[in-house]
Amino acid sequence: MSAGLRLDHLRIARGGAVLVALDLHVAPGEVVTIMGPSGSGKSTLLAAVLGHLAPGFRMEGRVWLDGRDITALPVRARRVGILFQDDILFPHLSVGGNLAFALPARVHDRQARIATALEAAGLGGFEGRDPATLSGGQRTRVALMRTLLAEPQALLLDEPFSRLDAAMRAQMRSFMLTRAAEAGVPVLMVTHDVEDARAAGGRVLDPLGTPLRV
Amino acid sequence: MRRGAGWRPRSGWLVLAPVLTVALLAGPVLAGLAGVLLPAFGWLPALGGEGPTLAPWRALAEWPGLWPSLRLTLGTGFAATLISLGVTLLFVAGWQGTRSFAAVVRLLSPLLSVPHAAAAFGLAFLIAPSGWIARAVSPALTGWERPPDWLTVNDPAGLALILGLVVKEVPFLLLMTLAALGQADSRRSALVAQTLGYGRVAGWFKVVLPRVWPQLRLPVLAVLAYSLSVVDMALILGPTRPPTLAVQVLVWMGHPDLAFRFVAAAGAALMGLVVAGSLGVFWLGERGVARLGRAWAEAGGRGRGLDVVARPLGLGLAALAAGLVLAGLAGLMVWSVAGLWRFPEVWPQGLGLGTWARAAPGLWAAGATTALIGLVAVLVAVALVIGCLEAEDRAGGPPRRALWLIWLPLIVPQVAFLPGLQTLALVLGLDGGVAAVTAAHVVFVLPYVFLALADPWRAWDRRAGMVAAALGAGPWRVLWAVRLPMLLRPVLTAAAVGFAVSVAQYLPTLLIGGGRVSTLTTEAVALAAGANRRVIGVWAVAQMALPMLGFLIALAVPALVFARRRGMAA
Numbered sequence: 001m002s003a004g005l006r007l008d009h010l011r012i013a014r015g016g017a018v019l020v021a022l023d024l025h026v027a028p029g030e031v032v033t034i035m036g037p038s039g040s041g042k043s044t045l046l047a048a049v050l051g052h053l054a055p056g057f058r059m060e061g062r063v064w065l066d067g068r069d070i071t072a073l074p075v076r077a078r079r080v081g082i083l084f085q086d087d088i089l090f091p092h093l094s095v096g097g098n099l100a101f102a103l104p105a106r107v108h109d110r111q112a113r114i115a116t117a118l119e120a121a122g123l124g125g126f127e128g129r130d131p132a133t134l135s136g137g138q139r140t141r142v143a144l145m146r147t148l149l150a151e152p153q154a155l156l157l158d159e160p161f162s163r164l165d166a167a168m169r170a171q172m173r174s175f176m177l178t179r180a181a182e183a184g185v186p187v188l189m190v191t192h193d194v195e196d197a198r199a200a201g202g203r204v205l206d207p208l209g210t211p212l213r214v
Numbered sequence: 215m216r217r218g219a220g221w222r223p224r225s226g227w228l229v230l231a232p233v234l235t236v237a238l239l240a241g242p243v244l245a246g247l248a249g250v251l252l253p254a255f256g257w258l259p260a261l262g263g264e265g266p267t268l269a270p271w272r273a274l275a276e277w278p279g280l281w282p283s284l285r286l287t288l289g290t291g292f293a294a295t296l297i298s299l300g301v302t303l304l305f306v307a308g309w310q311g312t313r314s315f316a317a318v319v320r321l322l323s324p325l326l327s328v329p330h331a332a333a334a335f336g337l338a339f340l341i342a343p344s345g346w347i348a349r350a351v352s353p354a355l356t357g358w359e360r361p362p363d364w365l366t367v368n369d370p371a372g373l374a375l376i377l378g379l380v381v382k383e384v385p386f387l388l389l390m391t392l393a394a395l396g397q398a399d400s401r402r403s404a405l406v407a408q409t410l411g412y413g414r415v416a417g418w419f420k421v422v423l424p425r426v427w428p429q430l431r432l433p434v435l436a437v438l439a440y441s442l443s444v445v446d447m448a449l450i451l452g453p454t455r456p457p458t459l460a461v462q463v464l465v466w467m468g469h470p471d472l473a474f475r476f477v478a479a480a481g482a483a484l485m486g487l488v489v490a491g492s493l494g495v496f497w498l499g500e501r502g503v504a505r506l507g508r509a510w511a512e513a514g515g516r517g518r519g520l521d522v523v524a525r526p527l528g529l530g531l532a533a534l535a536a537g538l539v540l541a542g543l544a545g546l547m548v549w550s551v552a553g554l555w556r557f558p559e560v561w562p563q564g565l566g567l568g569t570w571a572r573a574a575p576g577l578w579a580a581g582a583t584t585a586l587i588g589l590v591a592v593l594v595a596v597a598l599v600i601g602c603l604e605a606e607d608r609a610g611g612p613p614r615r616a617l618w619l620i621w622l623p624l625i626v627p628q629v630a631f632l633p634g635l636q637t638l639a640l641v642l643g644l645d646g647g648v649a650a651v652t653a654a655h656v657v658f659v660l661p662y663v664f665l666a667l668a669d670p671w672r673a674w675d676r677r678a679g680m681v682a683a684a685l686g687a688g689p690w691r692v693l694w695a696v697r698l699p700m701l702l703r704p705v706l707t708a709a710a711v712g713f714a715v716s717v718a719q720y721l722p723t724l725l726i727g728g729g730r731v732s733t734l735t736t737e738a739v740a741l742a743a744g745a746n747r748r749v750i751g752v753w754a755v756a757q758m759a760l761p762m763l764g765f766l767i768a769l770a771v772p773a774l775v776f777a778r779r780r781g782m783a784a
Contacts, residue, residue, distance in 0.1 A: 050405075050409060052405060052408075074408075075405065075408040075409055076408045076409075076411050076412055076413055076414070076417070076516070076518060077411075077518070078409075079411065080409065081409060081410070082406075082409050084402070084406075086402075088399070088402050088403060088406050090403065090421050090424075090425075091425065092421075092424035092425060092508075093508065093511060093512070096512075097508065097511065097512050100511075100512035100513070100514060101407075101410070101420065101421075101511055101512060101514065102410050102514070103514045104411075104514055104516075105513055105514040105515040105516065107514065110512075110514070146410075147409075147410075150409075150410040150411055152409075
């Protein structure tokens with residue numbers, strides 16, 4: 001049993017080209033950044049960890065999460081949370097409804113939990129708001145809180161800052177990394193932005209496992 | 215040209231196209247409703263009705279079959295709609311994005327072109343006591359040496375009718391759902407729900423359905439209106455004593471004593487009320503379900519156990535719907551060439567073209583009429599739709615509000631306004647001939663052509679037009695030399711859809727043609743009362759083959775024209 005996310009000789013190829021080759025352990029609370037230009041296999045890696053790799057890719061190796069082998073599990077059973085480039089808030093639910101959607105059914109003090117999460121995100125009292133009326137930064141924060149409320153055992157970040165303007169970026173980076181550290185889960189971030197990688201402060205690799213200095 | 219709006223030529227007389235279209239769709243519906251309401255209150259001087267009086271309504275109320283017929287109409291209509299919707303949504307929720315999904319969609323899509331009457335006959339041949347299903351298990355499992363004395367077709371509860379409606383409506387709702395899914399960000403939303411731990415089916419219903427529903431609402435209401443008021447399928451599969459209200463109206467319309475026109479008008483008006491009321495009830499129900507659904511979504515239940523039951527059920531039912539239609543069509547074909555075929559035998563003793571040869575003269579005549587009506591109606595409809603879309607484009611801005619009128623002929627039941635049109639024609643002394651029938655077909659063909667063509671038309675890359683305009687081409691030359699050729703495939707597909715709709719029309723052909731215009735569909739449905747399966751097989755196969763021919767041409771022409779243009783490949 002080892003806590004954290006373990007990519008055990010993970011190798012993904014399409015046609016003849018190897019896109020991902022990683023042998024890596026991300027401890028709880030640690031942030032590892034995978035950096036590379038677009039088309040370099042970053043999204044392929046996330047899809048593999050998430051469990052929805054498109055047909056046509058060949059994957060070898062295994063993925064372990066807190067000692068569970070999740071390689072063959074469907075997306076819904078993995079307990080891997082992800083934050084996409086776009087926030088993908090559900091437009092038919094309120095901000096509070098989006099968070100309630102993520103909260104496990106066994107939680108009883110739902111309204112209180114949602115209120116606390118919104119406070120923590122600096123969005124106290126936003127429960128009834130229509131997501132469409134939020135700013136980009138606010139939406140990203142709601143999306144992160146939604147991901148965390150589902151109590152994931154690992155967190156994937158897919159270029160989560162690329163849609164934000166420069167001023168917002170620094171603020172969102174520290175917000176997100178602080179929340180992730182509080183949650184005490186292993187974090188795997190992919191980005192093409194050196195600043196993101198620097199701010200994360202952890203190891204930085206390319207998709208083929210070569211350590212990068214940033 | 216407007217600044218910043220890109221290349222937009224002026225509309226010119228194209229503005230007439232939408233006006234003409236709306237008039238063409240709304241005019242007959244409104245005139246027909248008037249032609250129903252006036253005699254329903256006793257006013258029809260040509261037949262001695264000087265009204266106003268409630269006598270027609272009293273006559274309707276005194277018909278002993280009224281309440282059973284209404285119960286039957288509502289029961290079959292709602293059951294067929296809810297089951298079709300349930301099967302479609304369950305299937306899409308459980309299987310969107312998988313290979314099984316693609317396979318079943320490929321299987322179901324062509325079934326949309328099968329006329330309702332042909333599908334109904336095929337189903338009847340399958341489930342009849344002497345049908346293929348009974349033969350397949352007899353006498354081995356059942357011990358039957360002769361067909362059991364069961365009423366599986368025309369059963370008094372209308373179960374066969376419900377089944378027939380469901381197998382025809384599932385392909386329609388499925389294609390409508392697919393079109394809506396393309397516009398919502400459905401795949402990523404469903405993925406987010408799954409990363410949060412939701413089962414496929416529960417996640418889809420909670421996050422994708424609420425977003426596709428606005429585009430699905432009108433198609434579902436059209437299915438409800440159609441199911442409540444269907445005539446041809448009800449004549450073939452439905453109960454007889456009493457029949458559904460729509461069929462009874464037709465019976466009264468066809469009564470040799472013209473005095474029955476008054477009670478027929480009251481019945482048609484009641485049919486309109488029944489459909490309007492049902493649409494209202496559905497709409498209220500929808501709001502209630504939406505409210506419960508939101509609470510369900512926010513309660514956070516992951517519903518992963520649901521997948522175990524719901525996914526196989528969804529796939530099984532969708533495949534069953536496709537399988538029943540396909541097996542039914544196969545049955546029609548076999549019967550049409552069957553020689554001696556005694557009961558428990560699964561296959562006829564001999565095959566031959568004798569039935570076809572005997573039916574040939576009638577088939578050719580009716581087939582030619584059907585094709586002529588269909589081609590002219592499609593030509594008019596395609597021209598009007600292209601005119602509307604081009605006018606919309608040149609005017610700029612979002613699609614016109616008035617376009618919801620497109621759905622009018624699909625939602626106002628045929629049996630509620632066509633009798634009125636016939637009555638009006640009678641009063642005005644117009645003789646319903648092929649031309650009148652063709653005009654009536656345009657009303658029903660046009661909406662489908664529009665629905666099939668609007669999306670590809672709007673998705674066209676405008677830059678090609680801008681380049682042509684920059685080279686000096688005027689707007690009409692851009693339309694003829696650039697846009698239409700580039701959109702040849704969707705235009706022909708839309709035309710094939712329209713042709714299939716025209717071929718399948720029963721009530722307009724019968725009522726507007728005054729019973730004197732014979733098409734493949736009117737002839738086939740007329741055979742329902744008789745029992746010669748070989749003849750029915752021949753006519754139903756012909757009725758089904760004609761639309762398929764249309765789709766083949768729509769596939770073949772672009773493939774031939776653009777054989778050497780890889781950029782135009784499908």
